[in-house]
Amino acid sequence: MKPRRFIAYTARTLRSFLYLTLLWSFTTNNASAQSDQVTVIKADKVIIGDGTTMNSVSLVVIGDRISEVGPSASIEIPLGANVIDLSNHTVLPGLMDMHTHINSSDHDGGDMSVLREHGAHGAIYGVVNAEKTLQAGFTTIRNAGALHYADVALRDLITQEVVPGPRMYVAAASLGITGGHSDVNGWSPLIDIPGTGMVVDGPDNLRKAVRTLVKFGADHIKIVATGGILSSGDAVDHPQYSDEELRAVVEEAGRLGRKVIAHAHGAEGLKAAVRAGVASIEHGSLIDDEGIELMKEKGAFIVPTLLILDEIIEFGEERGIPDYSIQKAIEMSGLREIAMKKAYQKGVRFAFGTDASGDLHGRNAQEFKVMIKTLGATPMQVIQNATSDAAELLGILDQVGTLEPGKWADLIAVPGNPLDDITLLEKVSFVMKAGKIYKHVDN
Ligand SMILES: [Zn+2]
Incomplete structure (x- = not known):
């Protein structure tokens, strides 16, 4: 040859x-x-996640997917199946928190924490917080910013089953203006202090930042559209990015198949972000009538994060939150209650989110009762906000968010009926993610 x-x-x-x-x-x-392992779960009641319920139900799980959901009387139990009896319990889709800071420390301290801690702390806190969050029944989270890509690493190691935790969709870092909510302000110009997010100005630099975040693993892009509570030197009702900058971020992210989520309290910055085309407004505290109409028109979601503001006011001092942050929270609180209730009642889409940070990890479900009280919502509505609505916001409703054949087997159980008492969601006794059981206790 x-x-x-x-x-x-x-x-x-x-x-x-x-x-x-x-x-x-x-x-x-x-x-x-x-x-693959076959599991049959028998429950008195199932909340499907789409606003409907079923009684005396069996769910068949094969591998990581739900294969059947129906009346126990009509479902044949496959040979060799692991049968789990959850009588006196309600089964519902795994809960989804659309705004967490899973890598944050348990002793908050506000924006000053960047002076003491870095990504390695965040990585370790993330492992602890991820397990707490999953044990509390939250099988999916959308992270809204971390330091040094700690959330990207945590997401990947949870996917590889190195550590237990919820499915994670991550922002990597937030994008904010010089002197804004992602920056650390009020110190001498001679000290170079890193931001709590990425400090980036100008459309071209923002385009590069979006590309960089996507390159290193961001699932979505978080932008800071107004001032915030935990930053000094900025005001919650002042817009931060220009229209041109917001548009550049949404356009660049969209080209790379990523949605943009915008932190916004004040009405002007909120409207600018919605006009630019963001998928969700984080907080939305001071939304006005025009903002409500605009959000409805665009189909954008509000992720309300109500509980944390109440807690900053009540426990901020003992948790080391700076006084300027506590004052901002107090000033915004009353107006926020009126604005948020109006937005909810007028039909703006809402998805559940807590802003979990400090010691809130694992207590995420306490947000439900605050939503019901503040927004005038029903238990069924807030459960949908934390299941099918959240899945729709993430763009994964075809895989998760309701208990239907073919979807990922992400489900939880609580004793009794959470439609009668929403605080039962704080007592999760069973957690399954992708067909694997992470918690099963008697209560
Ligand atoms: Zn946040």
Whole structure:
């Protein structure tokens, strides 16, 4: 054989060998998927997640997916199935928190925490907080910013089952203006203090920042559209980015298949962000009538994060939150109650979110009773805000958010009926994520 033909022959042989190896590994993987564990969960009541309920139900889970949901009387239990009896319990889709800071420390301290802690602290806190969050029945979270890509790493290691935790969708870092909510202000210009997010100004720099965040693993982009509570030197009702900058971020993120979420308290910054095309407004505290109409028109969501503001006012001092932050929270509180209730009642889409940070991790479900009280919502509505509505906001409603055949087996159980007493969601006794049981206690 001539050398050139020999090389061609070797290449062909190598190619067929590789192909056969691939085919073999594919079929063996498929074989193991077919022999996946079958679990049957029997419950008195099921809240589907789409506003409907069913009584005396069996759910069949094969591998990581739900395969059947129906009346226990009509469902045949497959041979060798692991049967879990959850009588006197209500089963519902795994809860979803659309605004967490999973890598934050348990002793908050506000924006000053960046002087003491960095990404390595965040990585370790993240492992602890992720487990607390999952044990509390939250099987999915959308993280709204961390330091040094700690949330990207945590997301990946949870996916690889190195550590337990919820499914994570991460922002990596927030984008904010010089002197704004993502910056640390009020210190000497001679000290170089890192921001609590990425401090970036100007459309071109923002485009590069979006590309950089996506390059290193961001699932969505978080932008800071107004001042915030935990920052000094800015006001909650002042817009921060220009229209041009907001548009650049949404356009660049959209090109890369990413949604943009915008922190906004004040009405002007909120409206500018919605006009630019963000998917959700985080907080939304001072939304006005024009903002309500605009959000409805665009189908944008509010992620309300109500509980944390009440807690900053009540416990901020003992948790080391600076006085300027506590004062901002007090000043905004009354107006916020009126504005948020109006937005909810007038039909703006809402998705559940807590801003979990400090010691709020694992107490996420306490937000439900505050939502009912502040927004005038029903228990069924707030459960939908934390399941199907949240899944729709994330763009994964075809995979999760309701208990239907074919979807990921992410489900939880609580004793009694949370439609009668929403605080039962704070007493989760069973947690399954992707068909795997992470919690099962008697209560
Ligand atoms: Zn936040």
